[in-house]
Amino acid sequence: MAKSPALRVPSPAVEKDVSLMVRVDSASKALITSAAGMRGISTSDYVRTVVVGQARRELDEARTKVMVLSPDEQLAFWTALQKPAKLTKRQRQLGELMRGER
Numbered sequence: 001m002a003k004s005p006a007l008r009v010p011s012p013a014v015e016k017d018v019s020l021m022v023r024v025d026s027a028s029k030a031l032i033t034s035a036a037g038m039r040g041i042s043t044s045d046y047v048r049t050v051v052v053g054q055a056r057r058e059l060d061e062a063r064t065k066v067m068v069l070s071p072d073e074q075l076a077f078w079t080a081l082q083k084p085a086k087l088t089k090r091q092r093q094l095g096e097l098m099r100g101e102r
Contacts, residue, residue: 022047
């Protein structure tokens with residue numbers, strides 16, 4: 001199976017002077033290795049690219065207080081808002097208590 005050049009991500013020219021060891025189960029390792037192979041990069045470069053990128057996004061979201069959702073996450077969020085969970089009797093009673101209605 002030929003690797004698509006469009007998926008290749010150049011390795012950053014960054015000095016790597018510290019290491020980080022992560023333990024994963026064999027199924028997770030196989031997924032990570034396959035994803036790295038699909039991009040045509042090493043497993044280490046893949047983990048570095050994905051984890052550092054995700055960490056930056058999460059820190060940006062925390063700093064700006066704006067969440068960025070993927071299309072699937074947007075749909076799940078919208079669906080949850082359109083179909084709120086049915087409250088139990090105890091949950092309704094707690095709501096009344098918190099609103100000072102009891």
